[in-house]
Amino acid sequence: MTTDPALTSPAITVRPGAETGVSVALEDVHVAAPGPGQVRVGIRATGVCHSDLHVVNGDWPTDQPLVLGHEGAGVVEETGPGVTGVRTGDHVVLSWFAPCRACANCAAGRAWLCTGTTALANTLPDGTTPFTDASGGELWPYLGLGTFGSHVVVPETAVVVVDEELPFTVGALLGCSVTTGVGAVLNTARVPAGASAVVVGCGGVGLSIVMGLRLAGAHPIIAVDLSGEKRATAQELGADVVLDPRETDTGAWLRERFGGVDYAFEAIGNAHVIETLPGMLAPGGAAVLVGMPRMGARSSIDPYELADQGKSILGCNYGSSVARVDVPRLARLHLAGRLPLERLIDRVRPLAEGPQALDELAAGTGLRSILTP
Template sequence: MARIPITAAVLETPGEPLRATTVYLDEPGPGEVLVRTEAAGLCHSDLHYLNGSLAIVTPVVLGHEVVGRVDQVGTGVTRLRPGDRVVATVTPSCGACSQCVSGHPTQCLRVGELRERAEPLIVDADGVEVGSLAGIGAFAEAFVVREAALALVTDDVDPLAACLLGCCISTGVGAVVHGAAVSASDTVLVIGCGGVGMAAIQGARICGARRIVAVDLHPEKLELARQLGATDVILASDDVRGRVDTIAPNGVTRAFEAVGRPATAELAFSLLAPGGVATILGLMPEGSRINVDASALIEGDRKLQGAYMGGNRFLADIDLLTDHHRTGRLDLESMVTGVVSLNDINDGFDAMRDPQSIRTVVDFRGKVPA
């Protein structure tokens, strides 16, 4: 099959800037879909690979939080057609393995098989294979994935906001709804008010949590956290333990860590009420360890858990999330704090250091403000 020339931001050496260059994308094979990219969010997961704190084989096209239009479909594709608007997930599911049928599609046992293909997906001008993060590689004008990795999204959601549904929103809201089953009786603590943390705050508000406590280093983020649903905010430089004790004297019933550090994960667990659940969402450097008090875990009946990608149920959740957005209960637009072109993607990653930054989005439609 002929290959399609596209411009992509390629990571060649961890710690070095991405390089916008021409690569060659294979046409979709059986069960695959080619999507023309509209917008892609810059996630901290991408940053971990970019700066080398998480290992990845290079050269590689990063990016996974993405929305676009179906351009071509391979044989056997039945759910999607050219012109459909879709968001992608890093956790396609087969729908038939023991994890999928028991309600845990993000732990699909066949995800590796779903990403396998006979020919390299992307090559450079010399024919050398270029990898794609999570089998997507969204920092490119187009990408090819399995149909199972794509969910339909309606045209009434702006692309700059819609791309967030693929990662930070489905992770943060998913962790609240599915991973921790937050209810109106819960007091919720969210440590870290980036994209995933803000989504968790909104998810807790949607679920009707009685108190939602946001913790972050930056007052600018805490101000937005209040707008998105936090009832209480705490600067991380303050006495977090003392402040939480005032708000919830017996501890919080649900805590979410969205920073990606062992110390904040341990803090989240330590602030739980008996029977409480701490859900760790932040990716951490390889080899990281989390230490918890054994008696608090065992005698206090507390739980420490992960929720990879929020334990979301992607194909169903996108409809749920867009409904909440449509009715004003889920604010996506306020979370987009910067927009860049593909050529300026490195500036977008630099902007992550800005205290007011929540999500920077790469706009592939040529509509980036001057």
């Protein structure tokens, strides 16, 4: 443990607007020294994720000023009292869903269902924030992290030590999108070798699902996206067939060719697309909801079809992953050449270009942007 004082960090913040929308800005924020059970990390790379965009575009309303960002990787700079699992100099990936390690779900090995986490309240476990603005006003860490800056203070349970050979840019994606996508295949659906699958939406999470299906030995793998660039990348990463939904009725095509598929993964969070998933499935198949829709969205499903044909719908949060177990495992697979995660990264850009990266994400252009402080 060291005793570095509080410092100032450039960060991208979101503040609720007076009437409509929010304001996004780059500003200097003060970062407190870590308290008991807390760790200060110098951020080296952070991913720009749809969950950040959901806050910016109002799909997930907030009444708090936030420091955005939840996909981060960096180096431990300081530890607070009581921290025993990490030390200064460790290379780490940050998990946005820091588990309490005390509730019944954590005890049962289902950390992704933790009921004691404060991540969704955008606070540290003690209900505080490490961030303040220039006037001393509180800024809250998005999903308990706030990685769109040069430094964060996070709970020890959010910190996962990884091999120093792992690039920080790849490590940032392991904090959310990759762990979610690959975990949806291996943990949530538990896809067996030889099973057929379709992936609707080939952004960072969808392409991670494609890679997870390839790891699992699924066949055939069908990838669906409006973007020709994303379809091409999906094919490079293991998809056997790619479809443009403007040209092909995906459900009808799958029923005609295969009688439906065993697994249908939705990686957009679009309520209308979710309604079409049961029609893509063979009897006994499972639809897996991986994309996060806007709050309050509703989809209409024919329950008779589900019951009569034994089809199911599986919810997937964070790839049903335990970060402390799954993140190092995925990092090892990447370093061994089994998960070419660098293919997900479209651009590495300075933190100041974060608002532009969010705009491009909203427009559906490119793959994944990484910000570096």
